[in-house]
Amino acid sequence: MKLYYANLSPYTRKVIATAMITGLLDKLEIIDLMSTGKYIPTPELKKANPLGKIPALLLANGETVVDSPVICEYLDAKSIKGSIYPKDEDAYFFQRKLEALADGCTDATLLRRYESVRPPELQSAEWDAKQKEKMALSFQYFDSVASRLGTSEFYIGEISIVAMIDYADIRFPQENWLSTAPNLKKWYDLVKVLPLFSETAPKK
Ligand SMILES: N[C@@H](CCC(=O)N[C@@H](CS)C(=O)NCC(=O)O)C(=O)O
Known part of the structure; x- marks a missing residue:
């Protein structure tokens, strides 16, 4: 899975923390949109997310998951470890x-x-x-x-x-x-x- 990412992004941080809890961190290929020091919403990101926002998660089947609550929920559904949601x-x-x-x-x-x-x-x-x-x-x-x-x-x-x-x-x-x-x-x-x-x- 490719994660469109920026270190300063608080929403992206939610996704990284969720990946840690769910045991999926090493399944994420990080695409850093601030690698130049300036946020650049690339054509690849805009294709994945028409809003041009991060985080966006590109799946192997070509589908994209967007918006941090939805991405976190997706990772939780694929968890091989813990969960970000209480059972109660x-x-x-x-x-x-x-x-x-x-x-x-x-x-x-x-x-x-x-x-x-x-x-x-x-x-x-x-x-x-x-x-x-x-x-x-x-x-x-x-x-x-x-x-x-x-x-x-x-x-x-x-x-x-x-x-x-x-x-x-x-x-x-x-x-x-x-x-x-x-x-x-x-x-x-x-x-x-x-x-x-x-x-x-x-x-x-
Ligand atoms: N509701 C979205 C918000 C995402 C968002 O606003 N991300 C910012 C970076 S922290 C962004 O991509 N801004 C660029 C823009 O608005 O064009 C989420 O939870 O993922």
């Missing part, structure tokens, strides 16, 4: 909610990042504030459920939250988002050193 139904939907909210917060961070690199005269402070509020409320929510997050066994929710935190920190370090969420910070400090997170961390 309530726990499963809690994890999927965490994933959806963390991805949504990352979407807001990414949109702010795109806005911040436009020419200054085209940037909208109102747009930035709107996205920033989504980040603030998300961090607040995750802080409120920090005691329910795993510290030794990890599912897709925890993976997505760590990807969200590190991406916010890379793009907006001066905003120090974890300082707004002390319970979440305590959890993050405990888990960030574990292989699942330290080995997939973006290289700044």
